[in-house]
Amino acid sequence: MRLRAGACAALASVLLATGCATPASQRTEVVVYAAASLNSVFTRLGTEFEASHPGLSVKFSFDGSATLLDQLSAGAPADVLATADEPTMAKAVTAHLIGGAPTVFATNVLTMIVPAGNPAGITGLDRSLEGRKLVVCADGVPCGSATRKLAGLLGVTLHPVSEETKVTDVRAKVETGQADAGIVYVTDARASGDAVESIPIAHADQARNDYLIAVPTSATQPVAAAQFIEFVTGSSGRTALADAGFGG
């Protein structure tokens, strides 16, 4: 709230307080359903969007891509849908839940993480993992499908001790040192900060996840939704996404 007030104050001096003076009730609200991995970067973009678009406000719902799709098909009031993979968006298109063509706005690749200090002496997807505790995402969820694809490309067989449903659960198990190593997105590795160390995986770019964004057919604010998508795919969006570790 303080950040927003600050942004408003700064903007007010430039824009003669047009937007910031608008009471919340008179603002057009864009409801954005976005993949959980977009949480911090979209929250930041939402604040910037509101500051540069007087009269518009953004509300987010973050969850796993498949859950978002379930909610949308059950009639959730979303104006924007952003998924962490292509298959989920394709399902939404097939189910006639999406109007226009979805846009790829970011990509994410996998990396290996180990707890700070690398106590188990892991060197990569190699023999150093033998007898060690590796945690990955379960096949079927986006990060797990990418992990399976990458392991296939590299010709390695993984023997994880746990296959998590959410990439953040993999992260948490490495951060706490329960696991010796985990495979997560580079954006998760960056979000973990000093708690983990990254070990890049060769050819990770060949098992890339595409993030797609689109306006659902049921959107009540399609014009404002298009403005938000324009903002995310524009220069502000690209900067914020790159800061968080996403690829263009």
Added chain:
Amino acid sequence: MIRPALPRWVAVPAAAAAVFLAVPLLAMLVRVPWVRLPALLATPAALDALGLSLRTCVLTTAVSLVLGLPLALVLSRGRGRWASFGRILATVPMVLPPVVAGLALLVALGRRTWLGGTLASAGIDLAFTTAAVVVAQTFVAMPYLVVSVEGALRSARDRYDVVAATLGARPTTVLRRVTLPLVAPAIGSGAALSFARALGEFGATITFAGSLQGTTRTLPLEIYLQREVDTDTAIALSVVLVAIAALLVAATARLGRTGSVPS
């Protein structure tokens, strides 16, 4: 004794409550893909999850009985501050949010902690094992047994145990022949409740034990995963879970009834 009649208006909110509780369960039954149900449940992943759940819940119930029953006995005799403290301690895990229970176990028994490290150097590495699932389930399920048995012991008015002791029976004999048989229905219903709670355990398991088919991925964890992958399978497995839980609750109610009849 004939009880006075209830005011008629009570029926309206009562009916609303019953509908509120029944609708979600009925909705799920309607949504079940009945034709594909056998095929959905016969997958290796589903069978592994069901088998693992049943095995771990039996173990959890056994551990709860072996450790929880003595705790209930001690608490039922306890007086004063320490006994109250013990009772609170035995109740808190029942009301903890599941993820909090998992976090608590993690900071107590995790590999990086003193206790977890000591156990690991003794050759007991709990992380990501079926034993960790049993630990997580026991932590949240044992309190049900303790509370249920302790309550029964404290409300048992008849001093049969005193009589037996006066007649010269040794403490172990009194316990085995008199005290425990008197609260047998409470032990049965407490064990069934523990089993049911262990069966539904999710948060502590996923936080503390992980999720791997056949090793740590119990039925609730498989449902959680399938919800992201295939909703039909998730609903089919949910129905199995609901059916087992309903059977357990019915068994508990039966035990409760036999317990209230004076023998």
